[in-house]
Amino acid sequence: AQSVAQPEDQVNVAEGNPLTVKCTYSVSGNPYLFWYVQYPNRGLQFLLKYITGDNLVKGSYGFEAEFNKSQTSFHLKKPSALVSDSALYFCAVRDYYNAGNMLTFGGGTRLMVKP
C-alpha cells in the first residue's frame, strides 16, 4: 500500500521569507513523488516530481523539493515566498510496481503568504 501525509493543514509565512511545506510518504517499493498546486476554483497544476537521481528537484515558479529516503520525506521549499504563492499544495506518491499508474494524494496544505 502507498500513503502520503501532509502534517500541516496550513503554513503561514511572510513575503520574502523561505517557505517549507512538509510531506512524508510510505511505500513498499520505490517511490515516485509529486507536488501539485491548486489555486481557488482551479484544477491541480503540476509543480515538480522526483523519479530517480539527484535528491534535490527543481520545478516551476522557483519551487524545489528534497527527497530524503531515510526520513521518507519530500518537503517542498522556496527560498523567498511571494504573496502569489498562496494556494493549496498537494503531495502525491506512486509506487509503480505495487500500484500501477495510480497516484495517492495527501490531504493538502494551505500556504498563506502575508505581505
Next chain:
Amino acid sequence: ETGVTQTPRHLVMGMTNKKSLKCEQHLGHNAMYWYKQSAKKPLELMFVYNFKEQTENNSVPSRFSPECPNSSHLFLHLHTLQPEDSALYLCASSQVQRTGEETQYFGPGTRLLVL
C-alpha cells in the same frame, strides 16, 4: 490547464436529475482519470481508464457511471445523486509509461452542487 478541458465548470442539479460531465484532453495521452475533491477530505480517485478500458473503479456508487468512447474523451454520467455528492470533480490524463514516471495533468474541474 488548456491541455485538459472540462465542461460544464459549474452544475446545479436536483436529486432526480440526470446530467453528464465531459472531459477532453488535447495532450495525446492514453490514460484518463476521474477524481472527487470534497471539502476537508483528500482527493479521491474514482475511475481510471487505460487505453479506453476501465482498469479501476474505486468502490464508487452506481449513480456515477463513467464512459470513455476514445482516448481523448471521458464522461461521467450522473443520476439520482445525493447532496453529499456535491464536490469538485476533476479529470486528469497521463501518458502511461512502463517505468511509471508519467505525470498526471488535471483539468479545471466541475463544481457540482446537488440540491
